[in-house]
Amino acid sequence: MGLDEPERQRSRAPRRDAQERREALIASAVLCFTAEGYRVPLDTIAERAGVGRGTLYRNFKDREALVLAIFSREADRLESGLDPARPLIEILSAFVLDGAVAASLFARIAADLQLDQGNRAAFDALAGRLERILEPAVAVARQRGEIADTIMPRDIVLAARMASAVVRPSQSRERAAAQVSGALRLMFDGLRPR
Numbered sequence: 001m002g003l004d005e006p007e008r009q010r011s012r013a014p015r016r017d018a019q020e021r022r023e024a025l026i027a028s029a030v031l032c033f034t035a036e037g038y039r040v041p042l043d044t045i046a047e048r049a050g051v052g053r054g055t056l057y058r059n060f061k062d063r064e065a066l067v068l069a070i071f072s073r074e075a076d077r078l079e080s081g082l083d084p085a086r087p088l089i090e091i092l093s094a095f096v097l098d099g100a101v102a103a104s105l106f107a108r109i110a111a112d113l114q115l116d117q118g119n120r121a122a123f124d125a126l127a128g129r130l131e132r133i134l135e136p137a138v139a140v141a142r143q144r145g146e147i148a149d150t151i152m153p154r155d156i157v158l159a160a161r162m163a164s165a166v167v168r169p170s171q172s173r174e175r176a177a178a179q180v181s182g183a184l185r186l187m188f189d190g191l192r193p194r
Contacts, residue, residue, distance in 0.1 A: 022059045024049040026073060029066050030105060034169075038063070038109035064119040067109065071126055074102045079133045088141035089184050091134075092156065096163045096180045097173065103164035130157050148193040159187050 028049035032040045042063060046056040060066040078095050096103070131153035138156055141147045147156075166179040 021049070021051050021055055022069075025051065025056055025059055025066070026069050030070055030101060033067070033070075033109055034101065034105050038067075038112035042066075062116075062119075064113065064116070065122075067113065068119060068122050068126065070102060070105065071123075074099050075126060075129050075133065078130070082133060082137060084136040084140045086137070087144075088137055088146050088156065089181075089188050091137050092160050092163065092184055093177070093180050096160055096167065096184075097177055100164065100167045100169075100176060103161070103167065104169050107165075127154075127157065145193060146188070159184070162187065 025045065028045045032045045032048060036044070042056055043053055045066070046053050049056075056066075060069065077098065081094070081098075082091065084091075134153045134156050138147070138151065138153045142149055142151070163180050163183040166183045167176045171179070
């Protein structure tokens, strides 16, 4: 019985206050990385989140793990709101617009991002997760003739990344939506079966 107790404790979901601190760190990281760049001191992120350095490092082993958490949260958002019955272009448009902050952040920090083997594997797994999330919508889009049978989920992830490049932080949501819609329409014209 004594051996089972620690295992049971480790498998529990995090306490609500611990989860709230983790979410505060992620939100703070988005703001700090966006405002000050990738090399913003981690202490600044912790301070803005209202937690200490120890809390930051209990949640994230390094800066790259914190960045990964930001993008994992975006994947969670996509997965929770995905309706494969919607036209694929609408799904991607919403994903790009709702993820504009994360895409802008990634563009800003990509050059400075230094991934160790573990973090690189985690980012690769995240890319694979995005593809798996989109697979049902891609399958439906193929059946409806929205895209060619040769188009794979990885192609759709690439299309979303490309479309996100037209969004500027200073744009209104309406202007950004028009830009994204135009970019995706242009891409989808090339993705349709011939």
